[in-house]
Amino acid sequence: MYQNYQQVFKQAKLIGPLTLSVAAAQDKEVLSAVKSAQEAGLIRPILVGDQAQIRSLMQAIAFHAEVPIVHETDPDAAALKAVELVYDGKAQLLMKGHVNSSNFLKAVLNRKTGLRTGRLLSHLACFELESRSKLLFVTDGGMNVQPSLAEKKDILTNAMLALNAMGIVPNVAVLAANETVSAKMPATMDAQALTEAYLNGQFPLGIVEGPIAFDVAVSREAAGQKHIDSKVAGRVDLMLVPNIETGNVLGKALIFYGQGKMAGLVLGASRPIVMTSRAESAEGKLNSIALACLSYGMQNQG
Numbered sequence: 001m002y003q004n005y006q007q008v009f010k011q012a013k014l015i016g017p018l019t020l021s022v023a024a025a026q027d028k029e030v031l032s033a034v035k036s037a038q039e040a041g042l043i044r045p046i047l048v049g050d051q052a053q054i055r056s057l058m059q060a061i062a063f064h065a066e067v068p069i070v071h072e073t074d075p076d077a078a079a080l081k082a083v084e085l086v087y088d089g090k091a092q093l094l095m096k097g098h099v100n101s102s103n104f105l106k107a108v109l110n111r112k113t114g115l116r117t118g119r120l121l122s123h124l125a126c127f128e129l130e131s132r133s134k135l136l137f138v139t140d141g142g143m144n145v146q147p148s149l150a151e152k153k154d155i156l157t158n159a160m161l162a163l164n165a166m167g168i169v170p171n172v173a174v175l176a177a178n179e180t181v182s183a184k185m186p187a188t189m190d191a192q193a194l195t196e197a198y199l200n201g202q203f204p205l206g207i208v209e210g211p212i213a214f215d216v217a218v219s220r221e222a223a224g225q226k227h228i229d230s231k232v233a234g235r236v237d238l239m240l241v242p243n244i245e246t247g248n249v250l251g252k253a254l255i256f257y258g259q260g261k262m263a264g265l266v267l268g269a270s271r272p273i274v275m276t277s278r279a280e281s282a283e284g285k286l287n288s289i290a291l292a293c294l295s296y297g298m299q300n301q302g
Helices: 005-015 028-039 051-060 075-087 101-108 149-165 186-199 214-218 220-225 244-256 282-300
Strands: 018-023 043-049 069-071 093-096 122-128 136-139 171-175 207-212 238-240 261-267
Touching: 005 282, 018 028, 018 075, 018 282, 028 043, 028 051, 028 282, 043 051, 043 075, 051 069, 069 075, 075 093, 075 101, 093 101, 093 282, 122 149, 122 244, 122 282, 136 149, 136 244, 149 171, 149 186, 149 238, 149 261, 149 282, 171 186, 171 214, 186 207, 214 220, 244 261, 261 282
Parallel strands: 018 043, 018 093, 043 069, 136 238, 171 207, 171 238
Antiparallel strands: 122 136, 122 261
């Protein structure tokens, strides 16, 4: 298990540079992250977008490397072209630049040249926290608003496959307000159903427990006080949240009160996708690129 992003970078460098296709690359923070990732030996970028704007921004951030630029002034068309490069095998990774998120995802799901797998697209967040000895993953606080049980199965499958690809066999906590299953709290019933699905062998490698409250997930002492026998308590790697509000609040609390550093990926497509908020820093975008390299490269070595 990785303790921090420094270890993620170290492993990603061993994989070797992967080709990253950037949709509508005329974005200063995106280009800064791409520049740092290339200089670190993680990627070889292909920049798709408005060539004049891209070159102007590259000059402003002293990005002097010779990189291929595919000229396309329309951001939506640039997204389609960037996705097509991945579909055709000319790039292994995809990154969103200065393009509307919904239009970017439409390109990802394009029936002719998209990256469909049949699974739901979902968001995986990764947090480096000073209070923890390893990275913490949370899904899905970024895309799916109120997922059904079937959708939660896809979301959890996506996340566990990604962590398995990184070499992690995760301890998974399916979060709810408490550990008692009640029809008055649908999240607890879904959590029970997901745990039963795990026991029936329906998920990738890992341990899945739920319903489980946040305090029990992160503390063996809390589990002991509640007399809960848990293999996950205090050892959690991945948290599945019941809805987007829970994931959004949890993520922002970890960042603003826990001084956490976040990276994020979109999962469920045939290749990892870096799609961060426009407000995300260049450092956050760089961490996300490194995570994407790791999740792709570890499963494709050799």
